[in-house]
Amino acid sequence: MKTQMKRALGGLLLASTATAAMATEVKMLSINTNSEGEKPYFAAIEAAYEAANPGVDIVIEYQDDESFKTRLPTLLQSNARPDIFFSWGGGLFYEQAKAGVLEDIGPLMSLECKAAHSDASLGAFAFDGRQHGMAMYAAEVVVWYNTELAAKAGIDPTAIKTWEEFLAALETAKGAGVTPLVVGGKDKWPLHFIYSMLALRIVGADGIQAAAAGENGGFAGEGFVEVGKQLERLAAMEPFQPGYMDAGYDKATGLFGDGKGLFHIMGNWDYLASKGGSTSGNGLTDAQTGLISFPMVEGGAGDASATFGGVNGWLVTKDADPAAVDFLCFMLNQENQTQAGAEGFWIPVAKGSSGEVANPFFKQISENLAGSSYHQLFLDQALGASVGGTVNDVSADLASGATTPQEAAERVEEARMFQ
The missing domain is CATH 3.40.190.10 (Periplasmic binding protein-like II)
Incomplete structure (x- = not known):
């Protein structure tokens, strides 16, 4: 120095x-x-x-x-x-x-x-x-995974490049008796990570910026309806741990640290948080831990290198x-x-x-x-308090089946129009 x-x-x-x-x-x-x-x-x-x-x-x-x-x-x-x-x-x-x-x-x-x-x-x-x-x-928000659970389920996470391959891996994990994905649904923002990553892959950076400017139907446009459909599709597979909508982030990251789930879609801070939140306080070892980028959605406008x-x-x-x-x-x-x-x-x-x-x-x-x-940037920050908060809300509602993709898209656009 x-x-x-x-x-x-x-x-x-x-x-x-x-x-x-x-x-x-x-x-x-x-x-x-x-x-x-x-x-x-x-x-x-x-x-x-x-x-x-x-x-x-x-x-x-x-x-x-x-x-x-x-x-x-x-x-x-x-x-x-x-x-x-x-x-x-x-x-x-x-x-x-x-x-x-x-x-x-x-x-x-x-x-x-x-x-x-x-x-x-x-x-x-x-x-x-x-x-x-x-x-x-x-x-950066990435897809963390447990290497031992992946091996148990016969999954190679590093080979996952597309959304379809990711969903297939979730099904394979369920079949092997492994909880595919842990999430802190109660806090909503962890689910917004999935919604936002799908948006970045489906409509791309330009699409998000255009929606924020009210172009092409804003957040009620066809691309954002598709984002909701894919999140709804994920939730319908029931990949999450039992009681996921009653679990906050701290609970979810502790479960991942305890080896109770294959994947956790979370930021880089989760490396330490999952250890601290685990029952032992030590969490997964580096050998038990891996990460991959969020997969691409076939036909989407996003760039694979976008973070x-x-x-x-x-x-x-x-x-x-x-x-x-x-x-x-x-x-x-x-x-x-x-x-x-x-x-x-x-x-x-x-x-x-x-x-x-x-x-x-x-x-x-x-x-x-x-x-x-x-x-x-995190959509709940980038879009301001009103629109960002609505993104968090609809992400949780889509995951719990409380709203439809069309309704979710319209709610976000309505928040944008009146912010």
Whole structure:
């Protein structure tokens, strides 16, 4: 870490001689971190940048989540606003972009900076053709599986590439006396993962964006009716554990950790959560664990490399000094992101930053994200509270047989129209 911090910072927008004359203060507002090593990590990056850019003073302030969320709207409208601030992306980011409180940093980013990140990574903090920030880390929803139960059922999950093959595997598992799929239906959002992944495979990224804009019938369009039909079809197979609509996420991930189900469609955080939620507190070993990408739906418009999950990063405020963009590019470059991955702070998204990620599953997910053509943010975040909440509701209702695919599609579109 110290060695790379001493290196000359080639390719930055501001040469040391220029920044020395600027005497610029760059304020960055972040949420508190639960990891003891993260603050020293950021402090080392701050020191390295300041050493290479005399006259630029990076000031990082940390706040707890709730204080951050409460204080930020007022700050963004004031002269005391930070130059850079943490963001979860999605609907709130879009509202901030529409409100005009964010800077278009695209023209200020060097070619080297842009090249260090995938289109999907950059796209997570772009709105209406303008780049307002950059991603720092991401989460991907994948299909986790139990290798021992797969062997018992005679299934090779790595051979599953299509939705039909996945459904066939569920039937095979049932026939072998194995619970095919665990899910926390009570919390609804775990079921929204299945709905959303089906949408990404069936209508594709463009279809989701078009629906959000009210085009082609919006979320009541034919493609989203088909999404509902496929989720309904899945549920009709009765692949879930008994009482799945009364089980929350914590219960479901504990069951998976206890080896009570073959598959669990969940984000990368489930690797640790399933261990902690298990009866033993240890969960499955790495040898008992595997993951695959969500399968493609035959005839769908989606791209097989498209990923789904969360993206967290940083936004730059309107009229921030160019030094803020320069620092952001340095902070999120390949070397610094590689260090974060090696330390286990998060799954980095910069190209080539997965090399030092020790956890084999995190490494695979990191590579998936780096090669992603498009990373779709959780729909219950991306679409805003009203529409996103309705997506969660209809996902649960489809899984429990409480609504039809047509009704579900119309409910989501109605929420979009009146949001």
